Amino acid sequence: AQSVTQLGSHVSVSEGALVLLRCNYSSSVPPYLFWYVQYPNQGLQLLLKYTSAATLVKGINGFEAEFKKSETSFHLTKPSAHMSDAAEYFCAVSRKGTGKLIFGQGTTLQVKP
Amino acid sequence: NAGVTQTPKFRILKIGQSMTLQCTQDMNHNYMYWYRQDPGMGLKLIYYSVGAGITDKGEVPNGYNVSRSTTEDFPLRLELAAPSQTSVYFCASSSGGRDTGELFFGEGSRLTVL
Numbered sequence: 001a002q003s004v005t006q007l008g009s010h011v012s013v014s015e016g017a018l019v020l021l022r023c024n025y026s027s028s029v030p031p032y033l034f035w036y037v038q039y040p041n042q043g044l045q046l047l048l049k050y051t052s053a054a055t056l057v058k059g060i061n062g063f064e065a066e067f068k069k070s071e072t073s074f075h076l077t078k079p080s081a082h083m084s085d086a087a088e089y090f091c092a093v094s095r096k097g098t099g100k101l102i103f104g105q106g107t108t109l110q111v112k113p
Numbered sequence: 114n115a116g117v118t119q120t121p122k123f124r125i126l127k128i129g130q131s132m133t134l135q136c137t138q139d140m141n142h143n144y145m146y147w148y149r150q151d152p153g154m155g156l157k158l159i160y161y162s163v164g165a166g167i168t169d170k171g172e173v174p175n176g177y178n179v180s181r182s183t184t185e186d187f188p189l190r191l192e193l194a195a196p197s198q199t200s201v202y203f204c205a206s207s208s209g210g211r212d213t214g215e216l217f218f219g220e221g222s223r224l225t226v227l
Contacts, residue, residue: 100171
């Protein structure tokens with residue numbers, strides 16, 4: 001079975017500060033891991049994905065995530081937050097090649113001026 | 114480029130009514146999915162399809178049905194609507210192979226059952 005836990009349902013940072021959104025996964029097989037972002041009243045869009053290649057993955061809008069097998073983590077970071085980063089972020093896990101994603105509960109990122 | 118299109122965007126149903134949420138994609142993707150999103154719960158997979166004529170249940174299929182007669186369309190049918198089906202529904206699609214997990218989502222359909 002696979003599962004994802006996102007630590008913190010709400011995260012608030014100041015503009016220009018580091019963004020860190022935490023995700024831990026559980027998987028009995030080597031996982032594929034994803035971060036998706038959802039802006040208000042929109043569908044989700046892919047930020048980045050880990051598919052067993054490089055453990056440090058770079059995505060769109062300056063975000064990156066590092067796969068740490070020993071910690072079963074896939075935390076999302078961005079060095080400097082921008083007001084436009086305010087959104088809900090979802091971590092997800094799947095088995096290789098299935099497309100059946102298991103999503104975490106989501107983390108709402110607030111960016112303060 | 115339209116991507117994934119869902120209709121309707123909003124709908125209010127009475128308990129016991131039925132309806133179909135429509136989903137169409139123009140990317141020639143083989144894989145299509147229906148998720149529901151509830152506050153604080155993330156997204157839960159209802160049904161998915163790996164190609165025309167092939168569908169399978171996800172995590173929360175009870176109360177729903179799907180069909181996949183063409184590559185483009187993947188409608189979701191709600192029979193005998195219940196308040197527990199109040200949710201935001203998302204259709205998504207993906208190509209196969211290494212990009213199977215890269216889902217393209219529609220804008221969602223907000224359903225309220227009263």
